[in-house]
Amino acid sequence: MQLDPSAELKAFREDVRAFFERDYPQDLIEKLRAGMILDRADQVRNQQALQSRGWLAISWPKEHGGPGWDSAHRHVFEEEADRAGVPAIVPMAVIYVGPVIYTFGTEEQKRRWLPAILDSTHFWGQGYSEPEAGSDLASLRMTAERDGDHYVLNGSKIWTSYGHWADWIFCLARTSREARKQDGISFLCAEMSSPGISVHPIVSLDGVHHLNRIDFDNVRVPVSQRIGEEGKGWHYATFLLQGERLSYAHVARKREDVKLLRALAARLPGDDGRTLISTPLTAARIAKCEIDVETLGISVSRALAAGDAVSSAEVSALKIAATQTAQHITELFVELAGRGGAAFADRHRYDWHGTMPMVESFAPPAMAAYLFERAQTIYGGATEVQKNIIWRAIANR
Template identity: 55%
Template sequence: MDLAFADTDEAFRLEVRAFFETRFPKDILDKIRRGQTLGKDDLVRAEKAYHAEGWSAANWPEEYGGTGWSVTQKYIFDEERERVGAPSVVPMGLLYVAPVIYTFGSPEQKQRFLPGILSSDVFWAQGYSEPGAGSDLASLQTRAVRDGDEYVVNGVKIWTSQAHYADWIFCLVRTSSAGKPQEGITFLCMDMKTPGITVRPIIGIDGSHYLNQVFFEDVRVPVGNRIGEENKGWDYAKYLLTHERTSYAHVARKKMDMARLKQLARTVTSDGRSLAEDPLFVQKMAEADVALASLEMTVLRAIASLSSGQAPGNESSILKIMATERAQEITELFVELGGLYSAHFITDRARPDWNSNSGIPDWASPSMASYLFTRAQTIYGGATEVQKNVIAKQVLRLP
């Protein structure tokens, strides 16, 4: 495998780098550096900055407004974006529901939904997990009953990311109890202004309002909002989840974090010496470096496969496990580096002054916030235990 980038790819890298240095909103980058959470306005402005360059839909086919980038160019764009700390696009619309719509939706649905997603004028949420159906998604119980030209939806979704910002939500709902649980699920899109939809916040242990619980009480949804066939939603969900699980790597961000960690380790002392001289801490950093290099090679192999026309398959579960465990490993090292300073109590991280306590290093509280947030990474998007089962059965072909 040739790991060198072509001259044209390096020229593209310089183009992307110039965009982030001169045209991307500086105030958004400043908020991220302070560890401040971004509001809906920030997220939309970031996406619109990408859209102005024609760069918001890297994975879409060109016929629907995609960039036409190669797999390598997508990798380079993400690498440069993460190098400066800029946010990615909010995945629920551009990365998750849009591929389902342009692959399985009707011509009318494509015309109706895709332009608003592409321009970031319509904000989406994903309604999958339920109080009794998380990693075992096939056991979901939110029910949609056909009533003429409408479905009547009742149920609850939980851990719904950014539902408090959403204009629309795409949900998996149960339309039949016959046969296997996976065979009675339908993919349904709903306007969040529809009567009967209630959003309640879930404040995370990291001090952020990112998650929500969404209640559906006799919500009437037009049949025209169903993507694909009734009771075939599980097939569309599997297609979506394959795209979701290949988006977790964030190698460039992790490499930047490791460089920052090593820099800080030279300034933090314990028993009269810097942690950069502590054999045990140095060993932990070295192990993290090796694991991160392994993740990067795995990502590059995936890029090589995609470049040859192979679609991402169950092997994406390997990337999901590796990427999320690396994120947890790196944030654990930052918390260890901060010691008691990392225990600073976190409240409302949306405030500009949330991290202004005197006497505490400005990197300590964000480190704890990141550590707490990454605890969920090995759960959401398919728990590690479930991914290992997928690898055993579908990749290794074990009984």
């Protein structure tokens, strides 16, 4: 990637920064800064504000409704969005299934699904993990039996993020039994309003509902809603996961988090009466986080510049690095929060902090982030799975 930006790229950065400062809904940024939980209506406003400039699907080519940016422009945009504190989009439609649809879908599927993704009238859920097939995704047991022009789906999906918001869900289901467990899996899309689909909330430790179990009981899905060839779903899933794992980096957001860590450590007192930043161990750990974030940023820039040439092993290494860096940052926040991190807050309310004036306002969100980031070593492919991918790449050289 070109490290010395051109005049055009500098002007683009200024344009993006001005948009987030003047034209983007500031109340959404303030909600995040206040540690509040966003609802679906907030996310629709977030995504529609980005799409008002054609900046929602930043990795999509122009012919499918994206801006057609190169890696440098994408990198600048993501940096400015994270710097401004803009909410992350719900990724299942734009980042995950959208590229699968425009790469492998039929023309009718593209016309049907892509516009509704871009204008945020349809949200999507991801039906991958199952109660007995999480990290070992190829062991999934959900079945899709052919019945004329339909498949009949039976089984369960779990850890479905924002499945209760979804209008559609894309699923991996077994359409045949093959000797190799990765074969015989198909990529199917179902309307969440279909008879036989039921959504069961999973409320996490911080009291937030964003996960779900989705049950399928004789759900009929038209064959026309299968993406690509029957039995080739593993190939499409691998394509999707490559993009998903790159999306975890959020380098600029991590930079802002480390800045906040340093500011808090310079203000909060330690046991000896000095500020925490005066403690050599705390200062060293914050400095290590800064180094890790900058190293991650360089690696992500290289991967984006490589485009389709980036290897699965490189993407897996980035996923591990992004996961570990995020977890180290949240661990430090919890240590700075101290006992305040144990306070439970209903962060759906604007005035949640008024109910606990003796607690530092960063503390409950910090604990929630810490608990959430424990799962990053699992979702999107467990760290152990990523290490296996890297090992196979080395062994096959």
